[in-house]
Amino acid sequence: MPSEESRHEVSTRRDTLKYGGILAASLALAGCSDLAGQNETTAPSATESYSVELSPVGEVTFDEIPSNVMAYSPHYADMLVALGHDDALNSLGFPDGYGQTLSYFFEPFDGVDFDVNGLTELFSNGSFDKEVLYELDSDVHLMDPxxxxxxxxxxxxxxxxxxxxxxxxxxxxYSRQHASPTEKWADGYRYYTIWELTEKVAAVFQEEDRFEALQAEYEDLYATIRANLPPENERPTVGLVTYYDDTFHPYRISGPGFGKAHTRPLGARDAFANSDRTYAENYEAGYDFEGMFEIDPDVILHNFAVTPFYDWEAVVDAIENDPLGQELTAIRNDRFYASGQSFQGPLQTLLQLEMTAKQVYPEQFGEWPRYETGDSYPEFDDDEQLFDHERVANIVSGEF
Incomplete structure (x- = not known):
């Protein structure tokens, strides 16, 4: 790895972008809606209990740092890795699928990996079994009741x-897309950014300093990107979709929630901004090839494409071999990209924001290489990274 001195001796894309737009960066940070607030939890001594508040569960008191942890969704596994407590994880909804996705994203971080061996699979027969939770006997369940x-x-x-x-x-x-919980839980339900939510989990594991170091990396990346965006009238139209059953299922890139933490900051023109067929509006709705051709985004991002839940090559073949599909602007210009996922923790948010910035604005942030099933997150030279991958890896390893 390059030393700290050698990194400073090289004029990198990251440095050029950062210092070229320092004034705009400061203004961007002043209004950044994706940053967390101040931690409201007071760090206890080694013998004190401590409490952390989170909607909808209220105030939860811990006598000690949890060491046996259930989590259903991958963004909580991401948080545990980021905070240095992934060894406490005992389960996931889909360990193999989620594990492959997390491994894809953690590749750039030397010394950071994710091992699913021994994790209990929670999802079974369309639900999950209460008795499994008794058997796991977890100190805390990182799941929304x-x-x-x-x-x-x-x-x-x-x-x-x-x-x-x-x-x-x-x-x-429900902070993922600001959806409404059921009536029994709706009163007072609060939404959080991914950084606010991670801050809460960091308080549970008494890792506030590590969280603050990671958040500082995000703030720097966010400011760098916002400071170097092209003028609004020069930004491309972007369509975020999934494709299956011969239908494009759209999402709004500018929609609320941490599920769009990697698209919203880019300020691109949303191809589906006025659509009534998006995931949030109508889960089952979508566009056939003719409808997609009428919208014809400059850039198409396929949600979840780097996860094992989609066959990327089959998706590309189906669209490129359709008479209308092959005429889509994004297909003709080779701007149909495998994108990340909405269940993103802090580490995935950093990487997915870097990924999407390169996919949408290659002239400003550098080209994104083509994806093939089985690939890992690309390895970029220091001068092509939009944030310092090594420094983040060190934070995860406890060196900060």
Missing amino acids: AWASTFDGWDKTDTDEIRDNVGPWFGNR
Whole structure:
């Protein structure tokens, strides 16, 4: 690895972008809606209990740092890795699928990996089994009970039972897209950015300093990107979609929630801004090839394409071999990209923001290489990184 001195001796793209737009960066940070607030939790001594508040679970008290942790969704696994506590994880909804995705993104960080061996798979037969949670006997469940209560065979009495007999819930699902929880949970439900949510989890694991170091990297990256965006009238139209069953299912890139933390800051023109067929508006709706051709975004990003839940080569072949699909501007100009996912923790947010900046604005931030199934996150030279990958790896390893 290059030394700290050698990194400073090289004029990198990251440095050029950062210092070329320092004034705009300061203004951007002043209004950044994706940054967390101040940590409201007071760090206890080694023998004190401590409490952390989170909607919708309220205030949760811990006698010690959890060492046996259930998590359903991958962004909580991402948080545990980022905070140095992934060895406490005992389960995931889909360990293999989520694990492959996390491994793809963690590739740039030397010494950071994610091992799914030994993790219990929670999802089974369309739901998950309460008895499994008793068997895991977790200190904390990193899952939103409002969401857990919607699974088949579950309701609020079941989540209350697990809270009282096993361990507390600590999660907030609906911040991903600002969807509404069920009526029993709706009153007072609050939405968080991914950094606010990570800050809460960091307080649970008493890793506030590590969180602040990671957040500083994000602030720097966010400011760098915002300071170097082209004028609004020169920005491309971008369509975020998934493609299956011969249909394009669209998302709004500028929509609320941490699921768009990698697209919203880029300020691109949203091809589906006025659509009534987006994921948030109508989950089952979509566009056939004729409808997609009428919208014809300059850039198309395929959501979840780097995860194992889509066959990227099959998607590309289907679109390129369709008479209308092959005429789409993004296809003709080779600007159809495999994109990341909405269940992103702090590490994925950093990388997905770098990824998407390069995909949408290659002239400003550098080219993004083509993706093939099985690839890992690209390895960029220091002068092509939009944030310091080595420094983030060091933070995750506890060196900060």
